[in-house]
Amino acid sequence: MAPSTILAMRYHGEPKLSLEAVPVPALRPGEVQVKVAFCGICGSDLHEVYHGPLTCTCPGHPHPLTDETLPAVLGHEFSGEVVALGEGVESEGRLKVGSRVCIEPVISCRDCDACREGDTPLCDKQIGLYGYSRAGGLAPYVNVAMTNVHVVPDNVPLDVAALAEPLSVAWHAVAVSGFQAGETAFVLGCGPIGALVTRVLVARGASAVYVSEPSPVRRAIAAKCGATAAFDPLEDDAVGLVREATGGRGVDIAIDCAGTQRTLDGAVESTRRKGRIVMVALWDKAVKPQVEMWALMGKERILTGSSCFNARDMRQVLAALSSGQIVVDDLITQRIALSETFDKGLEVLRQDPAQVKILVDLSKEAAE
Ligand SMILES: [Zn+2]
Ligand SMILES: [Zn+2]
Known part of the structure; x- marks a missing residue:
């Protein structure tokens, strides 16, 4: 069991995080208490902290599903060990004290058509996320609904x-594209999600994966992830090179992990007739990109978006990690202590293009 008070990394709506003593709430029915082992820092955290609040809700406007507001304990990419069970968890039989788990962070109503069909991120209500709308994993302990926990x-x-x-975010984007083994793909932007998308495509049998990325360090990461070729969109005509490499035909799918007008155009133009284009990058709501409708209609291309992921994606990802189909150990580029989350985590991820995944190791904190 957790102590009654813990030190957690909190966000108050200013561009910084602070380590603060917070009470550990009582376990509610259907929840488990997780002793956090590792928590990843992500581009969404950068958006929230430097440009937010965006996903976190402000005082006076509590989240409709969690009733919570800022300040928030961040952290939505975490793993750990179950240390206590709320009422009703034991009888369900799946989780016990000592279970090693990771978290599916989407909080949804679990009652609408989308939720019933397993499309929890597409819930009719405003979805929430652990690490924004409820306390997340940048803390030694966190209470999580058992429905959000995977063994x-x-x-x-x-x-x-x-x-x-x-x-799972990358896996879902590939699933949304309708990708089949043997197809060709173009990934635009090779930040952390682009790198993982590339690796998923390679692991799932793409015949070729082309990447467009302006940073030379990140083009090297694309190569490490198995890309067939990585082009510099500032120096080269990346779309022209992709078309050339596919014999003029164009790729079967394009996944935009950068989210700019230029990458959106490139994603559309690089695909074959009836090609599929998936947007996985986050856009500022004020930015309204243009889509050349003739480029879609004239070739019957399909443009869609990918939103988070569902339970099935995470189950498939865990199976792929277990079987060795996907390896990601080499993409963990830093391990830091909880107290270093801002200075050696967010600040470094923001400035250093060589970073893929920075993990906060909660066991490092024990030295304090
Ligand atoms: Zn994330
Ligand atoms: Zn719902």
Whole structure:
């Protein structure tokens, strides 16, 4: 069991985080208490902290599903061990004290058509997320609804399991594209999500994966992830090179992980007739990109978006990590202590293009 008070990394709506003593709430029915092992820092955290609040809700406007507001304990990519069970969890039989788990962070109503069909991120209500709308994993302990908890296979270490969350985002984007083994793909932008999308495509049998990325360091990461070729969109005509590499035909799918007008145009133009284009990047709500409708109609291309992921994606990702179909150990680029989350975590991720996944190792904090 957790102590009554813990030190957690909180966000108050200013561009910083602070380590603060917070009470641990009583476990509610259907929840488990997780002793956090590792928590990843992500581009969404950067958006929230430097440009937010965006997902977190402000005082006076509590989240409709969680009733919570800022300040928020951040952290939505985490793994750990179950240390206590709320009422009704034991009888369900899936989780016990000592279970090694990772978290599916989407909080949805679990009652609308979308939720009943397993499309929890597409819920009719305003969805919430652990780490924004409820306390997350940048803390030694966190209470999580059992419906948001997945058991990690025995042979998957907990540091790797913390990457199951962003990997599921990538997995879902590939699933939304309708990708089939043997197809060709173009990934635009090779930040952390682009890198994971590339690795998922390679692991799932793409015949070629082309990447467009202006940073040379990140083009090297694309190569490490198995990209067939990585182009510099500032120096080269990346779309022209993709078309050339596919014999003029165009790729079967394009996944935009950058989210600019230029990458959106490139994603559309690089695909074949009836090609599929998926937007996985986050856009500022004020930005309204243009889509060349003739480029869609004239070739019957399909443009869609990918939103978070669902339980099935995370189950498939955990199975792929367990079988060795996907390896991500080499994409953990830093391990830091909880107290270093801002200075050595967010600040470094913001400035250093060589970072893929920075993990907060909660066991490092024990030295304090
Ligand atoms: Zn994330
Ligand atoms: Zn719902």
